[in-house]
Amino acid sequence: MKKFLLSIAIFSLFSFKSFGHVEHYANFNYLEYELFRNNKSIGYHKYDFIRDGKNLSIISEVSFKITKLGVDLYSYFAKSSENYEKGKFKSYSSKTKQNKKKDM
DSSP: HHHHHHHHHHHHHHSOOOOOOGGGGTTTTTEEEEEETTTEEEEEEEEEEETTTTEEEEEEEOOOOOOOEEEEEEEEEEEEEEEEEEEEEEEEEEEEEEEEEEEE
8 A cells, every 4th residue: 555655646746737848859851751661661650840839839740551461451641730938838630530430
C-alpha cells in the first residue's frame, strides 16, 4: 500500500506541468524519415517546422503500408499539427486514416 501511495504522490508532482522541449528543434525546418520493415521501405514520416516570431507550429505526416503477396494487410496515414506559443504548448489536432477508416 505504501508503494501505491508513493507512486501516486510522485505521479502527481510531475503531471501538473508539461514541458514542450521545442528549443532543441531551433535549427530544423524540415525532417523526413523513411520507414522500413524487413529491410524494405514501407512509408515515411515528415515534420515541417513553421516559425512566426516566438510561435512554432509543427506539421507531422506519416504514411505506411504493409503488403504481402500483393495484398494490403495494413495501411496507415496520419497528419497532425502541434502549436506552441513562446515555447509553451497551446494546441494539438490530428486526422488519422487506418485501413480505410477515418478517425478525426
